[in-house]
Amino acid sequence: MNRLIELHLHLDGSLRPDTVWELANEQGIDLPLHSREEVRNQMRVPENCKTLEEYLERFDLPLLVLQKADALERVTFELVEDLAKAGVEYAEIRFAPQLSVQGGLTQAEVVEAAVQGAKRGMQAYPGIRVGLILCCMRGDTNEALNLETVEVARQYLGDVVCAVDIAGAESLFPTEHFKKVFDKVQAYHLPMTIHAGEAAGPESMRTALSFGTKRIGHGVAAIHDAELMQELIDQNVTLEVCVTSNYHTKVVPSIAEHPIRKLFDAGVRVTVNSDNMTASGTNLGKEIEILKNTFGFTEDELAKMMEYAWEARFLKD
Numbered sequence: 582m583n584r585l586i587e588l589h590l591h592l593d594g595s596l597r598p599d600t601v602w603e604l605a606n607e608q609g610i611d612l613p614l615h616s617r618e619e620v621r622n623q624m625r626v627p628e629n630c631k632t633l634e635e636y637l638e639r640f641d642l643p644l645l646v647l648q649k650a651d652a653l654e655r656v657t658f659e660l661v662e663d664l665a666k667a668g669v670e671y672a673e674i675r676f677a678p679q680l681s682v683q684g685g686l687t688q689a690e691v692v693e694a695a696v697q698g699a700k701r702g703m704q705a706y707p708g709i710r711v712g713l714i715l716c717c718m719r720g721d722t723n724e725a726l727n728l729e730t731v732e733v734a735r736q737y738l739g740d741v742v743c744a745v746d747i748a749g750a751e752s753l754f755p756t757e758h759f760k761k762v763f764d765k766v767q768a769y770h771l772p773m774t775i776h777a778g779e780a781a782g783p784e785s786m787r788t789a790l791s792f793g794t795k796r797i798g799h800g801v802a803a804i805h806d807a808e809l810m811q812e813l814i815d816q817n818v819t820l821e822v823c824v825t826s827n828y829h830t831k832v833v834p835s836i837a838e839h840p841i842r843k844l845f846d847a848g849v850r851v852t853v854n855s856d857n858m859t860a861s862g863t864n865l866g867k868e869i870e871i872l873k874n875t876f877g878f879t880e881d882e883l884a885k886m887m888e889y890a891w892e893a894r895f896l897k898d
């Protein structure tokens with residue numbers, strides 16, 4: 582079996598529903614939901630989900646319980662545990678510290694709690710290595726919070742915190758609006774990846790490349806732009822592709838119409854990722870099965886993808 586490397590995985594989209602239920606009770610949060618089953622359903626994307634924005638509503642409930650340090654530590658540990666048990670040997674987990682400051686934590690304290698959880702996970706499961714990517718958020722009122730995220734990333738960059746990203750509603754808040762944030766990322770020489778070419782087109786990816794990134798989250802819009810695809814190839818840019826998630830957010834009308842096969846065959850460095858294990862009801866193993874069954878990827882081709890992922894990882898000893 583091929584080695585398993587996961588480069589694009591959101592913490593808040595990958596929580597155990599039972600944990601969210603337990604944390605809500607522990608923290609005395611009055612949920613409008615009355616059972617573990619209802620929590621599970623709420624966290625899972627509905628079959629008729631129509632947009633990225635609707636998809637992102639899946640994160641409201643998890644974020645309610647992620648405002649305390651012990652909860653952040655716990656869920657990070659549990660995700661490392663889930664990945665290790667699934668045989669993943671290297672994973673980069675991402676989250677936005679600014680979404681966990683409603684209970685009085687600073688972004689730095691949020692990051693410290695997640696780092697503790699990741700370290701405890703790696704101690705319990707020595708077969709896995711985990712990095713944390715700090716996400717800025719697309720928006721028009723949070724520039725100070727984004728700049729703080731970059732500062733925190735600079736402060737904690739090391740053997741766990743490994744890069745900066747930007748996530749959120751790409752069509753509402755275009756990538757070009759975040760130049761100031763990524764100027765700072767570049768000035769500090771922080772490793773980065775950028776969600777782009779998911780809900781917006783090739784121009785969003787071009788902007789991301791102009792910020793200096795060598796990794797792009799999703800990037801499926803490149804299929805509409807041969808020149809851009811060539812640029813990705815020439816510049817050794819790695820795409821973190823998440824097939825099931827792209828179907829759920831209607832980036833593609835069906836799984837079968839996903840361009841991952843065409844991108845790979847053209848020579849783009851494509852990797853396979855889960856994005857959100859709970860929200861999309863998936864994991865790396867399921868995504869790989871889709872690549873085999875729907876797109877006919879061979880073991881050798883999958884090994885090539887894992888090689889791309891390994892080369893693009895942020896934590897290099």
Ligand SMILES: [Zn+2]
Binds near residue numbers: 589591748798856
């Ligand atoms: Zn993502």
